Amino acid sequence: MRVRLFVDDETSPRAEFEPPDTFELDTTGLVDGPHVLRVVAGEDGAPAGVETIPFSVRNGPGIAVVGLAENETVAGRIPILVNAYQSRIGDEFEPVRAETPAPIPTWAWVLCLLVGVWGLYFLAAEYRAAASRVAAAAPGPASGVTPELATALPRAATSPAADDTALGEQTYGNYCSACHQLSGDGVPGVFPPLRGDPVVLADDPTEHIRVILEGLQGRAIGGVMYAAAMPAFAAQLSDAEIAAVVNHERTNWGHEAPRVEAADVAALRADAPR
Numbered sequence: 001m002r003v004r005l006f007v008d009d010e011t012s013p014r015a016e017f018e019p020p021d022t023f024e025l026d027t028t029g030l031v032d033g034p035h036v037l038r039v040v041a042g043e044d045g046a047p048a049g050v051e052t053i054p055f056s057v058r059n060g061p062g063i064a065v066v067g068l069a070e071n072e073t074v075a076g077r078i079p080i081l082v083n084a085y086q087s088r089i090g091d092e093f094e095p096v097r098a099e100t101p102a103p104i105p106t107w108a109w110v111l112c113l114l115v116g117v118w119g120l121y122f123l124a125a126e127y128r129a130a131a132s133r134v135a136a137a138a139p140g141p142a143s144g145v146t147p148e149l150a151t152a153l154p155r156a157a158t159s160p161a162a163d164d165t166a167l168g169e170q171t172y173g174n175y176c177s178a179c180h181q182l183s184g185d186g187v188p189g190v191f192p193p194l195r196g197d198p199v200v201l202a203d204d205p206t207e208h209i210r211v212i213l214e215g216l217q218g219r220a221i222g223g224v225m226y227a228a229a230m231p232a233f234a235a236q237l238s239d240a241e242i243a244a245v246v247n248h249e250r251t252n253w254g255h256e257a258p259r260v261e262a263a264d265v266a267a268l269r270a271d272a273p274r
Helices: 106-136 147-152 160-175 206-214 239-251 262-271
Strands: 002-007 015-017 033-042 049-057 062-066 081-085
Touching (some): 160 239, 206 262
16 A cells, blocks of 8 residues: 655646555745645555545744734725744844734723822822811910910911912812813813913903802813713812912913902802802
């Protein structure tokens, strides 16, 4: 009995021998892709037996395609990234040749944004706690500063304007900076900026005060819709605190808008819907 081996549609056998025997199939001359090994066995003058074994060859470089999936339906122009990589014995390993670059997925950006907002909230909470400790340690009878000595301190240090500035900075840091940032620039697409905001710069502060008292949602700011709602602070902040934070926003970051008084806030609070 004789055994003959063929690949694909070859008419001349690659090997011929009497079984059982071994045979080394050399695929280096075959193109990459599917092939068929045909094993034909038989005796002269008798019907032959045929066994076919499909196999694939991958001697060429690996190929990666990004931008077009198998059987995907597309239209128009589509960008496609193609990468090919191969290594041989003796080559130095270079990871960059085997890596196919890909854009950063949207979920990664969202995760970074959420981590950043959480970090800002944490910093604001720490700032609030530190401010409370400072307030608790303010000069008083226990610190040895008597009322007479406090009266003798320079008036500039205890003037209404100085008190308003300090209160506005503290209130803004505690309640506003986590979203609008200490710089007043906000977070693009998430929290609107206060720097340069027409409401903040308006000569009439009514809308500015109402936004802080009643909150705001569902209105475009600078042509941008923000999904996050600004909460109302009427129940959390006093008239003096709201006036101070309004003045902080109207006189910082290069702003020179008219200041407001606590009485202005009280008047609008009385007119606010309940």
